[in-house]
Amino acid sequence: MRDVKKRLGIIGFGNMGSSIAFGARSLFEVSVFDKDKQKLVKQANNRGLKTEMLATDLINSSDVIILAVKPQDFDILLNEIKPFIQGKLILSIAAGITTGYIEMILKEARVVRAMPNIAVKISAAETSLAKGKYAKEEDLNFAKELFGLLGKVWVVKEEMIDSATAISGSGPAYIFYDMEINKLDSSKIKIERKNEYIQRLKQAALDVGFGPKMALDLAINTIASSIQLLVQTGSSPMELRKMITSAGGTTEAALEVLSRNGSWSEAALAAKKRAQELSRKE
Numbered sequence: 001m002r003d004v005k006k007r008l009g010i011i012g013f014g015n016m017g018s019s020i021a022f023g024a025r026s027l028f029e030v031s032v033f034d035k036d037k038q039k040l041v042k043q044a045n046n047r048g049l050k051t052e053m054l055a056t057d058l059i060n061s062s063d064v065i066i067l068a069v070k071p072q073d074f075d076i077l078l079n080e081i082k083p084f085i086q087g088k089l090i091l092s093i094a095a096g097i098t099t100g101y102i103e104m105i106l107k108e109a110r111v112v113r114a115m116p117n118i119a120v121k122i123s124a125a126e127t128s129l130a131k132g133k134y135a136k137e138e139d140l141n142f143a144k145e146l147f148g149l150l151g152k153v154w155v156v157k158e159e160m161i162d163s164a165t166a167i168s169g170s171g172p173a174y175i176f177y178d179m180e181i182n183k184l185d186s187s188k189i190k191i192e193r194k195n196e197y198i199q200r201l202k203q204a205a206l207d208v209g210f211g212p213k214m215a216l217d218l219a220i221n222t223i224a225s226s227i228q229l230l231v232q233t234g235s236s237p238m239e240l241r242k243m244i245t246s247a248g249g250t251t252e253a254a255l256e257v258l259s260r261n262g263s264w265s266e267a268a269l270a271a272k273k274r275a276q277e278l279s280r281k282e
């Protein structure tokens with residue numbers, strides 16, 4: 001049975017961390033921490049979220065810690081929290097950082113790795129989950145429950161997380177980019193084009209290693225939630241694409257291929273390759 005008292009502490013109140021916080025607070029006690037204190041006051045406190053001004057205070061008052069900072073900020077963060085995380089479940093959403101790497105630094109911590117996507121903003125995310133060596137079945141169940149509240153969940157082998165990053169993580173950007181260059185908005189997306197997007201993304205998912213059923217599932221959900229995101233947030237394809245693209249990241253690698261008229265399969269393979277290059281293992 002779900003433990004209603006479970007307290008979630010989120011470190012990194014950016015695109016993903018803030019969306020998870022607002023989406024999860026209906027069922028969990030949520031508190032957030034970010035090194036940008038102004039952001040915490042303006043965007044979290046003022047919107048009714050509990051905030052902590054120190055990472056250690058957040059950890060002490062939480063059972064589950066979600067690490068939602070960029071991969072390049074990870075080492076500093078892991079070393080900062082290392083002395084305080086005993087007995088806590090660690091959920092990491094960072095692209096390319098393996099459970100083994102986190103376990104190596106945090107010494108046998110219970111870690112679950114999650115790869116959600118930007119549709120977490122409207123609680124329509126697709127999240128792939130992989131359990132670390134020391135996490136228990138109940139930890140994975142907790143992650144399923146949390147990310148289930150925020151959209152659809154798949155449990156995958158950890159080696160498939162880079163492929164998930166390329167399809168459900170970066171995939172929305174392939175759609176937004178296509179809409180940008182064809183000057184489309186969500187009201188102009190006809191069923192034929194949606195079906196074409198599904199076929200292109202399904203092929204890309206097959207090419208990065210998913211089986212036919214999951215490839216189709218991922219493609220249908222990614223297309224549907226990306227279009228829903230445009231409608232519900234009122235953001236333009238370009239604005240949403242920028243939210244998914246970080247310098248040197250997987251989506252940027254894919255978009256570079258698309259800008260040279262590459263296919264979505266080629267773009268996804270480039271995103272997966274970039275995820276593997278960025279990958280930090282034990």
Ligand SMILES: NC(=O)c1ccc[n+]([C@@H]2O[C@H](COP(=O)([O-])OP(=O)(O)OC[C@H]3O[C@@H](n4cnc5c(N)ncnc54)[C@H](OP(=O)(O)O)[C@@H]3O)[C@@H](O)[C@H]2O)c1
Pocket residue numbers: 011012013014015016017033034035036068069070071073076077093094095115116117118169243244245
């Ligand atoms: N965006 C996506 O579509 C997506 C999808 C799946 C997974 N992810 C993963 O989600 C993670 C977060 O991505 P994002 O797009 O949400 O990034 P983001 O918008 O840059 O948010 C990260 C936040 O963490 C803060 N931060 C950095 N170091 C910190 C520290 N030591 N302690 C506390 N806060 C710290 C950053 O502050 P500053 O800005 O001041 O550095 C920023 O406010 C990444 O690891 C990414 O791989 C992203």
